[in-house]
Amino acid sequence: MSHRSAESDAGSLPAHPRRLDPPEDFPVTWPDPQDAELMWTHETEHSSPLVLPCHVAQRHWLADGMTAAARLYGAPLAGRRGVRINTYWYDTTLPLDAPPEDLARRAREGEALKAERGEDLARWWEERWQPELAQLLQHWAAADPDAWDDAALADWLVQSEGPFRRMWEIHFELVLCLFPTITAFGELAADLFGSDDDPISGHELLVGEGNATLQASLALWDLSRTALGHPEVLAALEERDPAAAERRLAGSAAGQAFWAAFRIWLSEYGQRPDERREALGANWDENPTVPLAMLRAHLEAPASHPLDGWRRRRAAREARTAEARQRLADYPAAVRTAFEDQLSRARYATKLVEDHNFHLDQKSFYWYRRAVLAAGQRLVQRGQLHRPEDVVFLELADIVQALAAAGDRDQLRQRVEAERAALERWASVSPPDRLGTERPSGLPTAPTPTPGPADGRWHGVPASPGVVQGRAHVAPSLAEASEVQPGDILVTVTTNPSWAPLFPVLGGLVTTVGSPLSHGAIVAREFGLPAVLAVASATAIIRTGDWLEVDGLRGTVTPIEEPG
Amino acid sequence: MDPAHSCPVIHWLTEEACQRPDIAGGKASALARLARHAQVPPGFAVAAGADVSLPAVAREVQHAYHRLASEPDATPWVAVRSSAAGEDGAAASFAGQLDTHLGVSGADAVLEAVRAVQASAASARAAVYRQTHQPASGSMPAAVLVQRLIPADAAIVAFSRDPMQPDGYSLAIHATLGLGESLVAGSVTPDRFTVRRRDLAVLAAECGGKGSMVVPDRRGGTKTVPVPRSVAGQFSLTEAQVAEVAQLVLRLEQVQGHPVDIEAAFWQDILYLLQCRPITTAAVSRSAGGAEHREARS
Known part of the structure; x- marks a missing residue:
């Protein structure tokens, strides 16, 4: 592995650097020409591909939080840098330039710390990070920006940086402990049962733990059962526009009660941004278009309760766990103890892989949106913006500056319009996965896409077992996914937890990126949904209406004839 | 007869x-x-x-x-x-x-x-x-x-006089996970403890790679299975267990009236004696450990 800093000494790397030519429809102007020497990757793991100008600050804090946590755990990186290019976010990792013995010592100490926390995950989460998180959220939850003057509001925005940065540090301190914990259990299961006639895999024993996403989905399903009992509610829910639906629901007592119950659902599970491009990051409790669409999908879903399936999978998991314990019954106590300890830790980690997003990512983007909207309202009052939501087209520094001085009102409005136009322009372009200069560095890079199909099928990463045949529904974004029909196989890029409420109506899942430990894979297993991930270019090759067979155990996707 | x-x-x-x-x-x-x-x-x-x-x-x-x-x-x-x-x-x-x-x-x-x-x-x-x-x-x-058959949590071979320390200053304990077959056959590198005879102070403790372990097979006999990687790095005996083995081997030396080597096993925290023999010259040379150990025995 090369430990030289690509930034300080890029030219002397013992590699064969290859400049990546951006596609014709994606011309790149680097903020700093030196940046073209680095290798940049399109980041989609944390929130949507949509990066509004107001999100730039969040993205930097996120990158810094990841750097801090990774360094704490001994990773040889100097930092992570991000840059917004043509409205998309690219980031790069800067390796740490230090003597090998220093790097080795850091790695050793960091790994030990990570392992220590991983072994005590429940305590770290429940007694350390979660309480701290609750305290950090008070910065926004307890604030009353309407009561403040412009300077106090600006000050509060500036001071938001500290809590937001800390949230991202906690996020990565936690997340970086989760995956090794789950991986270690997978290895243990492979060591213990991998060569048995009937091997037991780690995933079989981890499924069915339940999580906040499942809770949200189940609660929404319950609401859909309420709606089915009231024709006037059903009729009102046919309105796609939330405001229109709300107006029609207000016309009946059942409708009013339903809306009140829906608002309660939103207050519990709606503290998250809408990642559809046209929603411009609106929070669900602000604009519930997506949850209402999901509710409608539940109305068309088969009448079995999603929990039935979950209970079946949970029972299957318990049976397999009993089988595993039986096989170990005469093993040395140290092995049985290790199995039990690592199993309970890995189950906890599996739940947190999903729940951390609910508690951290979503809350962070939710409160950030609320904070900048408060500033947007003030800028409207000051005559500097047309509408409060326009504030999302400004970077945080510009918002603070606009609050501090009575600036040129036309200038702000022009910038808003220019950014809005840019966003529309780039929406139709697919951003390349990588930009800059490719060089073998020892640091992990994205796998080279290998479009299939080979032997008549596409191969991906098996992520959730089961075989299903169904109609493909290709939906690169959540907006397109809301038209999905019950039983469809969703073909998309990746799913983050915003998508999960959709899962109960799906037949299967195919994504172009992801791993067996990604959010989508874990939720798919929770719902018993066959899933194959990392099928390169799936969204480009497969078309809505194609019929597919998805084998989530073998990791194959096969085009089939539509069943007669 | x-x-x-x-x-x-x-x-x-x-x-x-x-x-x-x-x-x-x-x-x-x-x-x-x-x-x-x-x-x-x-x-x-x-x-x-x-x-x-x-x-x-x-x-x-x-x-x-x-x-x-x-x-x-x-x-x-x-x-x-x-x-x-x-x-x-x-x-x-x-x-x-x-x-x-x-x-x-x-x-x-x-x-x-x-x-x-x-x-x-x-x-x-x-x-x-x-x-x-x-x-x-x-x-x-x-x-x-x-x-x-004791379905051992840990198998032990102990020498009341460390064959590698001819001055008689210390005793030696070798231990691994599971039944003693792998230890006796020399097919694993066991955890090794050197204990001072005088006061049972642990002078050296070395964690062996272990690699595999022998466990009872429900279908009959025993089977050799890998020791999970995450368990192999841990000692197979606690400090208290090391002391208990040391006491046992010294007691048996006294009873027998000559230095002894023993095979023993811990199961459910009880120490079972499986075998006790006088230490012979042959035993000293075979205790050099590793593959030679196996050669000498079979």
Whole structure:
């Protein structure tokens, strides 16, 4: 592995650097020409591909939080840098330039710390990070920006940086402990049962733990059962526009009660941004278009309760766990103890892989949106913006500056319009996965896409077992996914937890990126949904209406004839 | 010597007669004598000269097995070993010369194992051994030891005097996970503890790679399985367990009146003594460990 800093000494790397030519429809102007020497990757793991100008600050804090946590755990990186290019976010990792013995010592100490926390995950989460998180959220939850003057509001925005940065540090301190914990259990299961006639895999024993996403989905399903009992509610829910639906629901007592119950659902599970491009990051409790669409999908879903399936999978998991314990019954106590300890830790980690997003990512983007909207309202009052939501087209520094001085009102409005136009322009372009200069560095890079199909099928990463045949529904974004029909196989890029409420109506899942430990894979297993991930270019090759067979155990996707 | 079916066939380790090598054989008589000083897995000797092809004798063996397997907290498995007179004496300290059957369960299987052990005791290999080390004790069936198999959490070999430290300053304990087969065969690198005899201070503790372990197989016998990577890096004994083994091996040295090496096992936190022999020159050289250890033994 090369430990030289690509930034300080890029030219002397013992590699064969290859400049990546951006596609014709994606011309790149680097903020700093030196940046073209680095290798940049399109980041989609944390929130949507949509990066509004107001999100730039969040993205930097996120990158810094990841750097801090990774360094704490001994990773040889100097930092992570991000840059917004043509409205998309690219980031790069800067390796740490230090003597090998220093790097080795850091790695050793960091790994030990990570392992220590991983072994005590429940305590770290429940007694350390979660309480701290609750305290950090008070910065926004307890604030009353309407009561403040412009300077106090600006000050509060500036001071938001500290809590937001800390949230991202906690996020990565936690997340970086989760995956090794789950991986270690997978290895243990492979060591213990991998060569048995009937091997037991780690995933079989981890499924069915339940999580906040499942809770949200189940609660929404319950609401859909309420709606089915009231024709006037059903009729009102046919309105796609939330405001229109709300107006029609207000016309009946059942409708009013339903809306009140829906608002309660939103207050519990709606503290998250809408990642559809046209929603411009609106929070669900602000604009519930997506949850209402999901509710409608539940109305068309088969009448079995999603929990039935979950209970079946949970029972299957318990049976397999009993089988595993039986096989170990005469093993040395140290092995049985290790199995039990690592199993309970890995189950906890599996739940947190999903729940951390609910508690951290979503809350962070939710409160950030609320904070900048408060500033947007003030800028409207000051005559500097047309509408409060326009504030999302400004970077945080510009918002603070606009609050501090009575600036040129036309200038702000022009910038808003220019950014809005840019966003529309780039929406139709697919951003390349990588930009800059490719060089073998020892640091992990994205796998080279290998479009299939080979032997008549596409191969991906098996992520959730089961075989299903169904109609493909290709939906690169959540907006397109809301038209999905019950039983469809969703073909998309990746799913983050915003998508999960959709899962109960799906037949299967195919994504172009992801791993067996990604959010989508874990939720798919929770719902018993066959899933194959990392099928390169799936969204480009497969078309809505194609019929597919998805084998989530073998990791194959096969085009089939539509069943007669 | 007369066929033995008129004499008692079964001698429990707790019985006085079992302490006689001419009846119970070397290994069983030694263990019976040590049972006062250490926890020994319950079991019985099939007396030397017992002809298990006689139905009456066979029934007695099967009956004894049923009794052993029906005791409270018993496991179904037993270990069936030769207790031939030449073994475990001061002149010859090697086990493994004769057949050993681990993880045997069911009365028929036990009877079969007893028969096989007797046959192997009579085999040419055993005969050669006796010719070179000790006069043969005749052609009658050898005594056989049937003991409950301890499904060990950790298997131990300990030397009351560390063979690598001729000054007699310390004792040595080797331990690994699971049954002792892998330790005795030298097929794993065990955890190694050097303990000062004077005050039982642990002078050195070295965690071995272990690699594999031997566990009882529900389908019969034993199986060798990998030690999970995350467990291999941990010591197979706690500090308290190391001290307990050290005390046992020193006590046995005192009882026997000469330095001893023992095989032992922890199961459910109880230390079981499986074997106790005088340390011989051969034992010292074989304790160099690793592959040579295996060569020396087989």
